Amino acid sequence: MGTPNLLQGTLDLLILHGLQRGPMHGYAIAQTIHLLSDEVLTVEEGSLYPALHRLELDGAIRAKWGQSENNRKAKYYEITPKGRKALAAQEQTWARLSGAVQRVLAR
Amino acid sequence: MRRFFLKIIRHRNWRRDLEAELEFHREMASAHGNAIPLGRASRIKEESADLWRFTFVENLWRDIVYGVRGLRKNPALVFGAAVSLTLGIGANLALFSLAVELLLSQPSVRDPNSILYVRMGGNSHATHEVLEFLQASGVFADVAGENEEAFVNWNDGAQTRPIFANFVTKNYFTSLGIPVAYGRGIEPRDPDEVVVLDNRFWRKNFKRDPGVVGRAIDLEGKAYVIAGILPASHRTLQGFGYAPDVYLPRYLDDTVLAIHVRTKPGMTRAQALAAARAVAARMDAAMPEPFPYAHGVSVKPLTTLAGIASDPEGAVVGAFFLTLLAIAGLVLLIACVNVAGLLLARASARKREIAIRLSLGSGRGRLLQQLLVESLLLCALGAAGGIVLARGVTVALEKIQLPVPFPIHLHMDIDWRMAVYAALLTIAAAVASGLLPAWQATKESITPDLGRDRKMRLRRALVCGQVALSLIVLATGFLFLRNLFRANAISPGFDLRHTVRALVELPATAYKDDFKRVNLYVNQGVRELSAIPGVESSAAAFILPFNDATRFGEPLKFPDTGERRNMALYYWNAVTPDYFRAMGIPLLKGRYFLPTDEDGAKVVIVNRVFAEQYLGGREPIGCVFYRGRGQIPYRIIGVVEGTKNITMGESDQPQLYQPFPQVPNPKRTKLEFVIRSATPPLGQLEAVRSVLRRVEPDAGLEVSTLYSSIGMALLPSQVGAVLMGAIGLLGLLLASVGLYGIMAYSIARRTQEIGIRMALGATRGAISKMVLGDAARLVLTGSAIGLATALFITKPLAIFLVPGLKPSDPLGFIVVVAVLAATGFVASWGPLRRALAIDPASSLRYE
Numbered sequence: 001m002g003t004p005n006l007l008q009g010t011l012d013l014l015i016l017h018g019l020q021r022g023p024m025h026g027y028a029i030a031q032t033i034h035l036l037s038d039e040v041l042t043v044e045e046g047s048l049y050p051a052l053h054r055l056e057l058d059g060a061i062r063a064k065w066g067q068s069e070n071n072r073k074a075k076y077y078e079i080t081p082k083g084r085k086a087l088a089a090q091e092q093t094w095a096r097l098s099g100a101v102q103r104v105l106a107r
Numbered sequence: 108m109r110r111f112f113l114k115i116i117r118h119r120n121w122r123r124d125l126e127a128e129l130e131f132h133r134e135m136a137s138a139h140g141n142a143i144p145l146g147r148a149s150r151i152k153e154e155s156a157d158l159w160r161f162t163f164v165e166n167l168w169r170d171i172v173y174g175v176r177g178l179r180k181n182p183a184l185v186f187g188a189a190v191s192l193t194l195g196i197g198a199n200l201a202l203f204s205l206a207v208e209l210l211l212s213q214p215s216v217r218d219p220n221s222i223l224y225v226r227m228g229g230n231s232h233a234t235h236e237v238l239e240f241l242q243a244s245g246v247f248a249d250v251a252g253e254n255e256e257a258f259v260n261w262n263d264g265a266q267t268r269p270i271f272a273n274f275v276t277k278n279y280f281t282s283l284g285i286p287v288a289y290g291r292g293i294e295p296r297d298p299d300e301v302v303v304l305d306n307r308f309w310r311k312n313f314k315r316d317p318g319v320v321g322r323a324i325d326l327e328g329k330a331y332v333i334a335g336i337l338p339a340s341h342r343t344l345q346g347f348g349y350a351p352d353v354y355l356p357r358y359l360d361d362t363v364l365a366i367h368v369r370t371k372p373g374m375t376r377a378q379a380l381a382a383a384r385a386v387a388a389r390m391d392a393a394m395p396e397p398f399p400y401a402h403g404v405s406v407k408p409l410t411t412l413a414g415i416a417s418d419p420e421g422a423v424v425g426a427f428f429l430t431l432l433a434i435a436g437l438v439l440l441i442a443c444v445n446v447a448g449l450l451l452a453r454a455s456a457r458k459r460e461i462a463i464r465l466s467l468g469s470g471r472g473r474l475l476q477q478l479l480v481e482s483l484l485l486c487a488l489g490a491a492g493g494i495v496l497a498r499g500v501t502v503a504l505e506k507i508q509l510p511v512p513f514p515i516h517l518h519m520d521i522d523w524r525m526a527v528y529a530a531l532l533t534i535a536a537a538v539a540s541g542l543l544p545a546w547q548a549t550k551e552s553i554t555p556d557l558g559r560d561r562k563m564r565l566r567r568a569l570v571c572g573q574v575a576l577s578l579i580v581l582a583t584g585f586l587f588l589r590n591l592f593r594a595n596a597i598s599p600g601f602d603l604r605h606t607v608r609a610l611v612e613l614p615a616t617a618y619k620d621d622f623k624r625v626n627l628y629v630n631q632g633v634r635e636l637s638a639i640p641g642v643e644s645s646a647a648a649f650i651l652p653f654n655d656a657t658r659f660g661e662p663l664k665f666p667d668t669g670e671r672r673n674m675a676l677y678y679w680n681a682v683t684p685d686y687f688r689a690m691g692i693p694l695l696k697g698r699y700f701l702p703t704d705e706d707g708a709k710v711v712i713v714n715r716v717f718a719e720q721y722l723g724g725r726e727p728i729g730c731v732f733y734r735g736r737g738q739i740p741y742r743i744i745g746v747v748e749g750t751k752n753i754t755m756g757e758s759d760q761p762q763l764y765q766p767f768p769q770v771p772n773p774k775r776t777k778l779e780f781v782i783r784s785a786t787p788p789l790g791q792l793e794a795v796r797s798v799l800r801r802v803e804p805d806a807g808l809e810v811s812t813l814y815s816s817i818g819m820a821l822l823p824s825q826v827g828a829v830l831m832g833a834i835g836l837l838g839l840l841l842a843s844v845g846l847y848g849i850m851a852y853s854i855a856r857r858t859q860e861i862g863i864r865m866a867l868g869a870t871r872g873a874i875s876k877m878v879l880g881d882a883a884r885l886v887l888t889g890s891a892i893g894l895a896t897a898l899f900i901t902k903p904l905a906i907f908l909v910p911g912l913k914p915s916d917p918l919g920f921i922v923v924v925a926v927l928a929a930t931g932f933v934a935s936w937g938p939l940r941r942a943l944a945i946d947p948a949s950s951l952r953y954e
Contacts (some may be wrong), residue, residue: 026128027135045132049125068131070138075128 011043011051012060013094016079016087019061023078025068026052052077060086166473170480178484184453185485187848188446188540191841192489195442196532197496198837199435202830203528204501204519206428211524214344214409217284218369221248223376223406224344225366225383227390232363237400238276240390241366246382248371249282251275252357252364255345258612258777259353260807262325263312266800269612269807270308271351273343274362279354282369283344290320290335299356302331306339307516308352327614328805331355340518344409348517367409380406430583430904431830437580438838439536444573445845446485446540451566452852454478454548461548474549482541483533490533494521543569567885570849574889574927577842579897581923584835586904586914593912599652600750602691603814606781607788607795608651612807613776622771625778629767632780632802633683639794641786646686647767651779653817656752659763663721664733666740675721677761678752681770687712687747689783697728697745705768709741714749717761781813788812839926847934850882854938861942871943878939879932886931890924
């Protein structure tokens with residue numbers, strides 16, 4: 001069994017959720033999602049970076065260059081108040097959706 | 108919005124940033140020993156690239172580059188389109204700037220919106236006491252006055268002549284805030300003998316020497332010090348380019364002045380009116396003489412547009428320019444149809460290119476944008492040429508000395524209004540000329556087999572439309588040209604060709620209040636003028652038709668029956684006995700005035716219309732009436748034929764003449780002589796001048812032929828005819844070029860068909876008939892559409908036309924349709940001959 005495909009839109013939710021812990025660079029975001037999902041979910045760069053840029057243009061996150069833990073220049077993403085609002089809305093939607101799917105499958 | 112700014116700020120760096128980011132990601136991954144599958148880096152870049160790009164702007168830029176490259180390979184198309192559009196846009200811009208100057212320009216004063224023109228007691232001008240009362244009342248921030256249509260005698264060292272003066276109050280320049288180019292304006296503490304020169308007067312007479320400031324010039328025999336010189340861009344409060352030669356402090360105590368007030372900040376026009384009324388009421392209490400001021404108080408804004416809105420004469424001028432601009436717009440439309448024709452031809456030539464691009468997945472909207480950008484490029488080129496052309500035309504227009512009896516000086520600038528108008532015209536032209544061909548091109552390529560028929564139909568519709576538009580433009584131009592000839596043919600009611608006219612401005616200091624002396628001067632002048640060899644008769648008059656007019660409206664009362672006519676309106680004049688002979692006005696009944704009609708009973712001569720309208724069927728000769736509330740009997744001793752008074756187009760109006768000596772008007776020092784000569788009047792000007800100079804050396808003199816001095820009357824129809832005629836010709840030129848191009852193209856497309864027909868045995872005659880018949884059908888259809896439209900839209904033009912000429916005048920339409928038919932024939936004939944000359948076999952291989 002391969003890596004399950006992420007549902008459209010859920011990547012944004014996972015990124016924003018991960019960023020609640022504080023500013024992170026792209027690699028750390030991918031790692032966080034990977035680890036928190038018990039290594040079930042793998043985020044490919046091919047989807048991660050376009051998603052990050054889209055979120056940045058939408059104003060949900062902001063980016064700035066900083067020093068990484070190994071003293072390298074890295075781009076750090078940080079959630080904005082607007083992003084927090086979007087996250088709350090998306091979490092609700094997700095809860096409704098997954099609950100509904102659960103209920104369907106349970107019957 | 109945020110997104111937009113972010114894009115702008117980071118647009119340059121995003122690609123570098125992304126690469127660095129990906130690089131970091133990979134390093135981290137390998138450092139952690141995580142074999143995270145590396146996605147296709149190029150795809151990531153493409154995807155983010157779409158996010159970061161200004162798609163529209165970048166596509167636009169690419170389209171422009173592509174369009175320029177494509178057009179450079181097509182110099183013939185570019186040249187044809189640019190010439191058409193330059194003429195079309197240039198004509199529009201030139202007219203627009205003329206309209207802006209005449210209708211929208213603001214006077215050169217500080218904050219023109221806070222200045223109002225005030226009338227007290229219904230009078231256009233008031234005495235200085237009224238101004239002082241207003242100023243003292245303190246309701247307005249400032250009160251300034253001017254008598255803008257005055258004359259002053261200027262002795263330039265060689266001769267004395269009257270120049271146009273504006274008598275102003277000493278606070279005129281300071282309170283209105285009028286900028287000067289050199290020196291300064293008149294200031295309240297100045298002595299009476301200072302003068303400010305108009306820029307053009309200065310350029311003409313003082314060789315542009317700024318050093319004249321501080322020197323003195325001789326006005327009315329006194330030395331006036333030149334305080335300053337106005338800038339060339341100075342616009343007077345009167346607008347319409349009116350520009351008197353000099354400004355000097357009010358120099359006679361009874362000079363009446365137009366009142367201009369500056370309102371206090373925040374004061375509305377309604378409040379200003381109420382305040383002026385209140386002051387007028389107080390003024391009536393304080394000085395009851397000479398008339399009540401509280402009646403007919405009004406305030407009028409200065410800005411030309413607002414002024415025009417409240418002035419019926421201005422409305423006619425406005426309507427005229429709107430018509431002119433509309434007609435010019437139609438000319439531009441014709442130019443656009445030309446360009447559309449060219450683009451259609453080009454579209455069929457690049458059918459293959461467009462088909463390939465469509466099949467490669469190019470969106471139709473994208474292609475449409477690309478084609479529209481091309482026509483926008485052409486129109487921008489045309490607009491650039493048009494601006495240069497319009498500038499040339501306006502510079503030429505400014506230099507023209509208009510044949511009017513007062514100084515008019517227009518100056519038109521290219522300002523933001525011009526730029527906005529030019530941009531709007533360019534975009535409109537691009538859409539008008541490009542949309543249809545572009546639409547057609549993209550549509551046709553999808554369904555190539557159905558396209559051909561539809562495209563021919565479209566092109567035929569274009570021809571029809573063009574013919575219709577040209578018909579409207581031509582019909583209007585022709586109408587105005589006919590109006591010009593009609594107006595020239597109408598007799599003003601007096602003889603223009605054999606008469607010299609001399610305007611005399613007597614030195615006010617010596618002649619004012621001394622009517623006896625004026626009379627003596629007139630008698631001596633007439634006597635000596637009549638003695639000039641070749642002169643048949645000469646006379647003096649208060650005014651001459653077309654140069655000035657005095658209209659009276661008053662009740663007439665007839666003592667024989669006690670009948671009263673409440674309001675008799677008539678033009679008035681006072682003349683010496685030989686006036687009618689000198690002017691060539693025929694006497695119908697009774698007699699002329701005699702030198703003895705002086706101290707005795709008042710006598711008058713009326714014109715035919717006066718006798719018919721106001722005498723209630725009485726025998727005119729010997730009829731006696733009272734004027735106004737007066738008890739002085741006036742007896743009619745003669746009836747003459749009427750003359751025109753203000754415009755050539757007016758219908759006959761009642762007129763009344765009094766003998767010159769019976770009208771003691773002590774304030775009037777301006778009078779006219781008319782001299783009828785058996786020899787050509789041009790040769791008599793010098794003799795008249797020297798005689799009058801001898802009689803009164805200090806008088807201002809202006810001697811010209813009567814013909815040249817009534818230019819003003821012919822001006823509106825002349826200007827209108829010249830402008831409309833020029834636009835009509837331009838329209839015809841553009842339409843002929845377009846008609847020719849479209850006809851030639853459509854016949855060239857039928858070469859193969861013609862070849863087949865000839866191979867099958869059709870005669871040349873039959874083919875000519877077919878092709879020409881086809882062209883004739885197009886021209887006639889277009890004419891019919893144009894005719895119907897023109898009949899409808901030229902209706903409002905009637906206000907500009909002389910009586911008897913109607914916009915629906917059939918002759919004009921017949922001529923115009925004939926001209927268009929001839930153009931269509933010529934346009935078809937050349938290509939047809941070429942098609943017929945080809946060998947049928949080779950024409951089959953034509954495509």
